Amino acid sequence: MIIDLRSDTVTKPTQGMLDAMLMAKVGDDVYKEDPTVNALEKQLAEMFGMDEALFFPSGSMANQAALKLHTNPGEQVICDKYAHIYNYEGGGASFNSGISCKLIDGDRGMFTAEQAEASINPPDFYHSPLTSLIAVENTTNKGGGACWDFDELLRIRQVADKHNLGYHLDGARLWNALIAREENPKQYGKLFDTISVCLSKGLGCPMGSVLIGNSELMKSAIRVRKILGGGMRQVGFAAAAGLYALNNNFERLTEDHKKAKEIGEVLAALSSIKKVEPIETNIIIFELNDDVDEIQFLHRLKEQNIHIIGMGSGKLRMVTHLDYTDQKHEKLLSILSAF
16 A cells, blocks of 8 residues: 655546546637536636636646736746745746746745735835735645635735735635635635636646636736647546536545644654644644654655655655545554554
């Protein structure tokens, strides 16, 4: 039995999802003639109460397109120092859009409205980049699956409006936040100008993300996707997986959250663990004691067919997901308890 907790992207399609993919009606999506893609985009736009949605092959591309839609070369986006758009998208902000990131030293990937406002460059001070966008990530990946306080997001919206800035949500794991905080997608649709959501993480799809937004911004989205190389043909086979996941794999995220918290409790009791970050959703980040060798710790887990990732500086990560079964969970807890 292999227990792979490196990420929630390692899942394989279930039989039900495979059946939905096999039966999908498809067409050429570059011509917007794929009925299954069109249905997925329509469902997500309606779910969030926004005007339009566009299917992308990856979350990074969806985020990069959003940055391009909101900015011009030489401008600046405000984000947290842990932000995915800064740390894990290959420098795409500068490469694709010619923009820089103004990093905020937040708490677990989250910052305050006051911090956001203090980070805005004076628009008449031509020596510094023009601030044009505020981007937040919910849940925060590097922050350990933390969920933003919605009232703080509202306050940041007010800052964006006051200074005429765009507001983008990297919602790769927004599904987890919605479940954990018992929130509604339409709350977010009213708040943000653009939202990217990922189908290949907690929802268990083999690929795909969707960018959702208001019509004025989204009218250029398909052109930007083309420029980035994201035009796809009979991609309804993948979109069918997304439709299946939205209808079958959304509510079950509570199971992943419960298992993650149980893992955290076991880790916190181990003498080799210095700290376990607060666990709200499906990500567990923990630190080893200074006298514990990270490579040896990871090797010991691999000997038991348990795969996790190291994040450097003694921090390690586990992510629960659809393929992490009850049987695997019980085995993992037993092995960790014996460490």
